[in-house]
Amino acid sequence: MKFQKEKNNKSNIEEGIVKVILFIMALSSVISLGLITFFVFNEGLPFMINYGITDFIFGTTWNPTDQVYGIFPMIVGSVIVTVLAMLIGAPIGIAVAVYLVEIAPRRVAKIVKPAIQLLEGIPSVVIGLFGMVVIIDLLRRISRGPLSEYLPAGYQTGYSVLAGVLILAIMILPTIISISADSIRAVPQEYKEGSYAMGATKWQTIFRVVVPAAKSGILAAVILGVGRAIGETMAIIMVVGNSVQIPIPGWETLFAPVRTLTGNIALEMGYAGPEHRQALFATGIILFIFIIIINSLTLLLRRRRT
Amino acid sequence: MVEVKPNHLIKVKRNQVFAFTMLSLAAALTVLILLAIVIYVMSQGLSVISMEFLLDSPKSMGAEGGIYPAIVGTIYLVGLVILIAAPIGVGTAIYLNEYMPDGRFKSVLRFATELLAAIPSIVHGMFGFLFFVIALGDYTGGWSILSGALTGVVMILPIIIRASEEALRSVSNNLKEGSLALGTTRWYTIKKIVLPLAIPGITTSIILAIGRVIGETAAFLLTLGGSLLLATTVFDGARTLALHLYLVAMETGNTEMAFGTGAVLIVLILIINLAATGLFKLLVRRFSA
Numbered sequence: 001m002k003f004q005k006e007k008n009n010k011s012n013i014e015e016g017i018v019k020v021i022l023f024i025m026a027l028s029s030v031i032s033l034g035l036i037t038f039f040v041f042n043e044g045l046p047f048m049i050n051y052g053i054t055d056f057i058f059g060t061t062w063n064p065t066d067q068v069y070g071i072f073p074m075i076v077g078s079v080i081v082t083v084l085a086m087l088i089g090a091p092i093g094i095a096v097a098v099y100l101v102e103i104a105p106r107r108v109a110k111i112v113k114p115a116i117q118l119l120e121g122i123p124s125v126v127i128g129l130f131g132m133v134v135i136i137d138l139l140r141r142i143s144r145g146p147l148s149e150y151l152p153a154g155y156q157t158g159y160s161v162l163a164g165v166l167i168l169a170i171m172i173l174p175t176i177i178s179i180s181a182d183s184i185r186a187v188p189q190e191y192k193e194g195s196y197a198m199g200a201t202k203w204q205t206i207f208r209v210v211v212p213a214a215k216s217g218i219l220a221a222v223i224l225g226v227g228r229a230i231g232e233t234m235a236i237i238m239v240v241g242n243s244v245q246i247p248i249p250g251w252e253t254l255f256a257p258v259r260t261l262t263g264n265i266a267l268e269m270g271y272a273g274p275e276h277r278q279a280l281f282a283t284g285i286i287l288f289i290f291i292i293i294i295n296s297l298t299l300l301l302r303r304r305r306t
Numbered sequence: 307m308v309e310v311k312p313n314h315l316i317k318v319k320r321n322q323v324f325a326f327t328m329l330s331l332a333a334a335l336t337v338l339i340l341l342a343i344v345i346y347v348m349s350q351g352l353s354v355i356s357m358e359f360l361l362d363s364p365k366s367m368g369a370e371g372g373i374y375p376a377i378v379g380t381i382y383l384v385g386l387v388i389l390i391a392a393p394i395g396v397g398t399a400i401y402l403n404e405y406m407p408d409g410r411f412k413s414v415l416r417f418a419t420e421l422l423a424a425i426p427s428i429v430h431g432m433f434g435f436l437f438f439v440i441a442l443g444d445y446t447g448g449w450s451i452l453s454g455a456l457t458g459v460v461m462i463l464p465i466i467i468r469a470s471e472e473a474l475r476s477v478s479n480n481l482k483e484g485s486l487a488l489g490t491t492r493w494y495t496i497k498k499i500v501l502p503l504a505i506p507g508i509t510t511s512i513i514l515a516i517g518r519v520i521g522e523t524a525a526f527l528l529t530l531g532g533s534l535l536l537a538t539t540v541f542d543g544a545r546t547l548a549l550h551l552y553l554v555a556m557e558t559g560n561t562e563m564a565f566g567t568g569a570v571l572i573v574l575i576l577i578i579n580l581a582a583t584g585l586f587k588l589l590v591r592r593f594s595a
Contacts, residue, residue: 011491011493011494012491014491014493015491015492015493018493019401019405019493021397022397022398022400022401022405023401023405025393025394025397025398025401026397026398026401026402026406026415027415028394028398028463029398029415029418029419029422029463029464029467030414030415030418032422032460032463033418033421033422035433035437036422036425036429036430036433036460039432039433039436039437040429040432040433040436043436091332092332092335092336095328095329095332095333096329096332096333096336098329099329099330099332099333100333103326103329103330104333108333111337112333112336112337114579114583115336115337115340115341116336116340117579118340118344118575118576118579119336119339119340119343121514121517121521121575121578121579122340122343122344122521122572122575123520123521123522123523123548123551123571123575124521124523125521125523125548125549125551125552125555125568125571126343126347126521126548126551126568126571126572127343128552128555129347129551129555129561129564129565129568130342130343130346130347132555132561133350133561133565134346170339170343173336173339177336201318201319201322202322203321203322203325203326204318204322206325207325224424227424230426231424231425231426231427231428231429232426233426233427233428233523233524234523234524234527234548234552237556238552238555238556262426262428262524265428265432266428266431266524266527266528269431269432269435269527269528270527270528280432281432281436284428284429284432287426287428287429288425288429291421291424291425291426291429292421294424295420295421295424299417
């Protein structure tokens with residue numbers, strides 16, 4: 001009996017130690033998040049306040065050598081590229097998700113699914129390199145050929161909003177497809193059966209019953225896609241030209257070279273002096289705020305669903 | 307009684323055919339884009355790849371020579387990231403799933419994990435630069451593999467946590483309760499019952515995390531230092547293959563060499579994806595038998 005008791009004690013001690021260790025590990029994500037927030041804000045916020053928040057956000061000139069730091073052109077760049085990429089990527093992504101879950105024969109789904117997984121795994125610099133060579137070349141030919149009369153010289157290099165949009169649309173596809181597919185799959189079978197029982201065709205059922213029922217999940221997919229697009233850095237730097245300017249409004253915008261918020265940070269951090277670096281961290285804060293807003297939206301959506 | 311016009315039925319049928327065609331085209335387009343990228347990069351890159359390319363040091367900033375230091379840098383970095391992130395991530399998942407009661411604190415932890423996953427990698431990089439490279443520079447060696455790896459750990463923790471939680475959740479409660487009813491401790495049950503059944507899912511998540519580290523560039527641009535020299539310790543600066551590709555393409559303009567590195571990356575990602583699915587099946591068979 002004594003032996004038994006000792007053994008119990010030992011396993012109780014082990015249990016206690018393990019529990020404490022696991023608890024500390026579980027705090028890792030909160031601690032990391034706290035550290036990231038603290039360091040980024042601590043470095044960027046005092047600068048932003050000193051410089052003037054409105055001057056910083058709405059200033060149209062970015063010239064670190066003269067201590068002028070206005071990031072409005074980068075905000076415009078990020079927003080244009082993201083919105084247009086969503087306009088292309090979201091419908092295609094949702095369509096593929098519907099196809100995969102509702103229509104695709106099993107054999108076809110077996111090819112498409114791993115393909116999407118692979119697309120998600122391809123490093124962004126590889127997609128960027130592809131864009132830098134193939135898409136830029138194509139756009140350069142178009143803008144220097146048939147469109148050369150209508151475009152300013154600076155808009156004819158191929159490095160442009162449109163190149164960024166195409167690359168981003170490709171990169172957000174896997175995110176949108178996999179999350180929308182999950183929510184479409186979660187629509188109860190009874191809904192569909194009810195619709196069929198009313199004599200609806202398969203397409204009517206998908207369009208009028210399944211997709212509306214999966215609406216909030218699809219919306220969440222799109223919102224996460226926006227987050228992904230606005231945060232993408234490397235592939236974008238490689239194709240958008242990175243010049244700090246607000247594009248001419250109109251269709252010409254598509255061919256304008258722009259710089260994004262992420263690009264601004266990645267391109268200049270390497271050689272930035274102290275004040276310049278603080279301005280870049282302030283840029284990071286703006287990016288951070290975008291992401292927090294986007295993620296709170298998905299949280300709200302989920303609350304409403306349950 | 308609603309009268310249904312015969313034309314209406316034909317129209318409905320036609321709509322369906324049209325819609326299904328469009329949806330299939332969207333799926334075909336996605337696969338075609340993938341194929342276009344993979345085939346183009348491979349066709350441009352394979353001619354560059356040779357034993358010398360893989361085992362030589364780069365010359366003139368990477369515009370000539372090989373990629374050996376980048377391969378070594380990638381291996382060091384991936385190894386170190388996984389060594390640190392896998393235990394912490396799996397541990398977190400175990401605690402969240404097996405020990406922690408539902409409640410406010412748990413949702414806070416979950417939300418923090420989600421937000422951590424949503425933070426753009428360039429912001430992770432900025433943080434890593436300020437914290438690991440500068441603030442802790444005396445211990446990490448400044449721009450170094452260690453600084454990059456710690457940044458990478460923060461970045462991939464959410465991926466491992468989420469996937470491991472899913473794997474743990476899939477273990478049936480009956481088995482756990484049966485084991486606990488025999489008078490075992492919770493940890494014993496986890497060790498002997500839960501973990502073995504969750505191992506296939508956990509392994510897959512770790513392999514996918516490796517893929518993510520290999521493909522990541524922005525975070526490492528600000529923390530690894532981009533050194534072209536061969537790293538010997540984790541305190542040395544280095545560059546990964548992805549970072550090498552970026553720097554070669556942007557700084558030297560030699561896209562041919564960049565495609566060579568791109569082809570190596572695609573082969574690696576292919577292997578990782580195949581390994582993830584293959585290993586999953588193998589482990590499921592092994593551990594459920």
